[in-house]
Amino acid sequence: MVYELIELGDQTGRAALPPRMQALSSEAGEIWDRCQARREFRGFVAADYEEIYQVLVQLQGRVANVLEWGSGLGVITIMASSLGFDACGIEIESQLVDLSRGLAERYGPQARFATGNFIPDDYEWSPEYGDGDFRTASEAASGYEELDMELRDFDLVYAYPWPNEQPMYRDIMQQCGGRNSLYLDYDAREGAILRRFGRRP
Numbered sequence: 001m002v003y004e005l006i007e008l009g010d011q012t013g014r015a016a017l018p019p020r021m022q023a024l025s026s027e028a029g030e031i032w033d034r035c036q037a038r039r040e041f042r043g044f045v046a047a048d049y050e051e052i053y054q055v056l057v058q059l060q061g062r063v064a065n066v067l068e069w070g071s072g073l074g075v076i077t078i079m080a081s082s083l084g085f086d087a088c089g090i091e092i093e094s095q096l097v098d099l100s101r102g103l104a105e106r107y108g109p110q111a112r113f114a115t116g117n118f119i120p121d122d123y124e125w126s127p128e129y130g131d132g133d134f135r136t137a138s139e140a141a142s143g144y145e146e147l148d149m150e151l152r153d154f155d156l157v158y159a160y161p162w163p164n165e166q167p168m169y170r171d172i173m174q175q176c177g178g179r180n181s182l183y184l185d186y187d188a189r190e191g192a193i194l195r196r197f198g199r200r201p
Contacts, residue, residue, distance in 0.1 A: 063155035074100030116143030
């Protein structure tokens with residue numbers, strides 16, 4: 001797998017989230033506290049919203065649209081929308097999509113969400129990238145049709161994959177992403193990492 005690592009600016013001494021985005025993060029935390037025992041929250045893990053927000057700030061003027069894979073409560077998508085990106089999220093749990101849309105009404109009404117699978121229909125999984133025992137569901141209908149877009153249409157894709165799924169997510173970008181698309185993922189140990197993949201010939 002071939003990719004180019006894109007250096008991110010120094011995150012030390014970064015500014016705090018703007019008050020409106022702090023309120024969004026707090027409300028999402030309250031939803032989690034209230035609903036975490038529900039089935040649809042079983043696979044939900046929140047990233048470091050402040051760190052990802054700061055990366056998005058750095059990318060203003062460099063990308064126009066953003067897609068969040070497995071958007072959960074939609075916080076990153078809404079933050080991207082608040083920064084002026086055309087921001088979309090795809091989430092397989094319809095109840096989480098409903099909650100995302102409610103948050104978007106209050107904090108980022110331009111953010112769009114689709115219910116479905118973020119793995120493109122034309123992606124060909126290879127055992128080289130894992131044993132297939134993934135938490136990411138792949139049987140649901142694609143979410144791209146609801147957005148009327150394809151993965152290759154997005155300038156930036158953000159995801160917070162389970163550790164054993166990181167190679168698969170990167171392979172999806174290499175197979176199906178746009179030729180100049182960027183892929184931003186979050187790792188609890190390493191933080192945010194930005195890559196550019198060249199599509200396979």
